[in-house]
Amino acid sequence: ALKKKKSPGEKNKKKKHSRDNTTPQSGATRGALLIWRGAPDEPLDGGWPTGWHKSIYERQSGATKGTTDKYWFSATEKKFRSLSEVRRFLEILKKEGGNEDAAYCILKGRKTSPK
Numbered sequence: 001a002l003k004k005k006k007s008p009g010e011k012n013k014k015k016k017h018s019r020d021n022t023t024p025q026s027g028a029t030r031g032a033l034l035i036w037r038g039a040p041d042e043p044l045d046g047g048w049p050t051g052w053h054k055s056i057y058e059r060q061s062g063a064t065k066g067t068t069d070k071y072w073f074s075a076t077e078k079k080f081r082s083l084s085e086v087r088r089f090l091e092i093l094k095k096e097g098g099n100e101d102a103a104y105c106i107l108k109g110r111k112t113s114p115k
Helices: 083-095 100-108
Strands: 032-038 053-059 068-073
Touching: 083 100
Parallel strands: none
Antiparallel strands: 032 053, 053 068
């Protein structure tokens, strides 16, 4: 069988080694260990919408090793780093008639929906 010739951009790419699957690999949770996941326990005017959850991660390395970070996730898995961000999102969501994609784009200052 013939070997596929690599394009110029592919020639210099290094192989990425896979990591173990015990730590998440997305966004700000990279290199952190999930230590708790469940329903949000903070009070929220009007209560928490159905399907939301909260996760707590512990940093595993660096100068801040051992520090925990809280994240809140909507029913469609949109990620929020603070309660004030959650509250702003829910206000925008009301104005957008419940359209989470539109509300999230407005919150994050994006013009189009994330893909």
